[in-house]
Amino acid sequence: MSFSLENKVAIVTGGASGIGKAITTRFAEAKAKVHILEFNEEHGKQAVAEIEANGGSAFFHQCDVSDHDQVKSIIDSIALDNKIDILVNNAGIAHVGNVENTTEEDLDRVYSVNVKGVYNCIYAVVPHLKSNGGIILNMASIASSVGISDRFAYSMSKGAVLTMTYSVAKDYLDDGIRCNCISPARVHTPFVDGFINKNYPGKEAEMFDKLSKTQPIGRMGKPEEVANLALYLCSDEASFITGTDFPIDGGFIKLNG
Incomplete structure (x- = not known):
């Protein structure tokens, strides 16, 4: 089965590299109109050019997801001309270190993107989804539910993404908003x-x-494998799924050790 996003408008943060680029590419192939929120202007414009060269529809918005006012302004501007259907919170940064070698600045930097950035996007998009329903898909990690060595700040941030997913799913059931997350391994x-x-x-x-x-x-894993799961979860075929975390981890959580 080929899942369709025809006539859907999707916002993907960090959508110009890695997993995010695979998601924007896959969504465009499924006929969504994709809005890429990306900090790196060169990468963002290149991703749009590649999608358009393959017959897809994409738009680039330079954005720092940690900037509350900027995120709200961009999402509100998208909503002026479009009914937003999907938000994928993919933008994130990594950090290597345990609690002793994680500085306060390190922690603040990770928090500002991985936690506050997700909050900023959800805060901005929910008012636009409430009238017609919609989908929020967050990118968590296996680090949100199992211990990963030397990933203190990163694990903290992804644990927050996991619990935000549950909270949003619960709060907006009656508004027809589904919220799930994907937890990739490496x-x-x-x-x-x-x-x-x-x-x-x-x-x-x-x-x-x-x-x-x-x-x-x-x-x-391959970015395209995560993108295929994201496509399913954002399609109408997944309309009975909300408040759920989906590990895509090559057996890491259940089979390691």
């Missing part, structure tokens, strides 16, 4: 390659293999 994105290149020069292949094997299934 997915092979440019971020992973950059992390390996920076921290393990000369041992890139060895570390890539080692990180891949931390997933019980024996490999990292």
Whole structure:
């Protein structure tokens, strides 16, 4: 079955690289009109150009999701000409470290994007969804529900995303707003390659293999696999699903150890 988003308007934050780009590409293929909220202007414009070259419909909005007023202004402007149907909160940043080597500045930086950024987008979009219903899909992580070494700030932030998902789903049941989240394990994105290149020069292949094997299934996930799940959860075929976390983790949570 090919899930359709025809005549749907979708907002995807961080939609120009990695998992976010895979989601915007997949949504455009499913005939959604996609609005990409992205901090990096070059990446955002390139993503739109690629979607349009393949016959899709996409628009770029340069946005810092941690800026409350900017997020609200952009989403309100989109709503002037469109009935918003879908919000995907994908924008996020990572941090490596335990509590002792996580500075206050580190914590604030992660919180501002991964937690406040999700709040800002939900706060701005909910008034536009209440009249006709709609879908909010948040990107959490397996780190939101299991312990991951040296990911203190990141795990904290994704735990907040998970519980925000439950809260929003409960609060807006009567408004026809569905809210779910996806919790990926390690997915092979440019971020992973950059992390390996920076921290393990000369041992890139060895570390890539080692990180891949931390997933019980024996490999990292692909951005397109997460995008396919996102497409289903944002389609009408998933209309009975809300308040649910969907691990996509190669067996990490249930089979590790």
